[in-house]
Amino acid sequence: MSARKVGVFYGEKQALKDVSVDIHDDKVTAFIGPSGCGKSTFLRCLNRMNDTIAGARVVGDIELDGDDIYASRMDVVQLRARVGMVFQKPNPFPKSIYENVAYGPRIHGLAEKKDDLDGIVEKSLKRAGLWEEVKDRLQESGTALSGGQQQRLCIARAIAVDPEVILMDEPCSALDPIATAKIEELIHELRGRYAIAIVTHNMQQAARVSQRTAFFHLGEMVEYGRTKDIFTNPVQQRTQDYITGRYG
Numbered sequence: 562m563s564a565r566k567v568g569v570f571y572g573e574k575q576a577l578k579d580v581s582v583d584i585h586d587d588k589v590t591a592f593i594g595p596s597g598c599g600k601s602t603f604l605r606c607l608n609r610m611n612d613t614i615a616g617a618r619v620v621g622d623i624e625l626d627g628d629d630i631y632a633s634r635m636d637v638v639q640l641r642a643r644v645g646m647v648f649q650k651p652n653p654f655p656k657s658i659y660e661n662v663a664y665g666p667r668i669h670g671l672a673e674k675k676d677d678l679d680g681i682v683e684k685s686l687k688r689a690g691l692w693e694e695v696k697d698r699l700q701e702s703g704t705a706l707s708g709g710q711q712q713r714l715c716i717a718r719a720i721a722v723d724p725e726v727i728l729m730d731e732p733c734s735a736l737d738p739i740a741t742a743k744i745e746e747l748i749h750e751l752r753g754r755y756a757i758a759i760v761t762h763n764m765q766q767a768a769r770v771s772q773r774t775a776f777f778h779l780g781e782m783v784e785y786g787r788t789k790d791i792f793t794n795p796v797q798q799r800t801q802d803y804i805t806g807r808y809g
């Protein structure tokens with residue numbers, strides 16, 4: 562995906578200006594920066610989730626495989642399958658584990674027969690690292706799982722519709738350290754198969770999981786580059802100040 566000169570307004574107020582970033586196929590891209598700098602606002606531009614916020618307006622260009630995602634002919638439901646999203650708080654549907662994963666492929670017509678659907682559910686749960694824990698209880702409610710399991714279920718749900726990109730908005734902030742480590746491990750495993758963009762408050766996490774990092778401050782994207790360079794040799798003073806803990 563590529564974003565060029567993206568800006569977002571909430572009513573009259575401009576929350577984000579002139580952001581240009583590439584999300585590479587085989588890399589994890591982290592968005593870091595202090596609270597309120599616009600990381601989540603930018604992430605939501607990438608699958609048009611800001612469309613759901615009254616008064617939000619997006620300017621600039623965002624392309625997925627060369628297609629303008631804001632073009633009027635773009636099918637937004639289809640787009641959100643191609644660019645899946647995982648939120649801060651795990652949000653499984655109040656349905657069975659099986660249904661949480663099967664719902665998307667069913668409405669997108671990805672399975673003709675029950676066997677096909679079973680196969681997609683199993684594959685998605687395996688890729689999300691949850692299969693072994695739930696294979697004997699697929700009919701139990703998704704909401705009865707632990708927080709970390711629920712978040713992996715949400716990742717399986719995103720994977721099930723065969724996305725190209727997965728967006729993660731602080732996916733570990735509601736989880737304990739063990740569940741967090743599992744999600745980070747999973748991000749490593751998913752890289753290569755999906756392009757991943759992750760918003761995180763946690764700089765150590767960004768350094769651990771990503772290969773590219775974009776640093777946001779006050780609605781601007783201050784610096785974007787290889788994660789190693791951003792954390793060891795940033796070009797901008799504001800990046801340096803943030804990573805050394807002077808603010809945020």
Ligand SMILES: Nc1ncnc2c1ncn2[C@@H]1O[C@H](COP(=O)(O)OP(=O)(O)OP(=O)(O)O)[C@@H](O)[C@H]1O
Binds near residue numbers: 571596598600614762
């Ligand atoms: N729905 C909304 N309506 C109005 N203003 C909003 C809305 N969502 C975000 N904003 C404003 O846009 C700016 C950027 O917010 P955003 O949530 O994108 O920042 P963030 O960097 O993700 O912060 P955090 O790390 O705290 O989640 C903030 O000033 C915020 O108050």
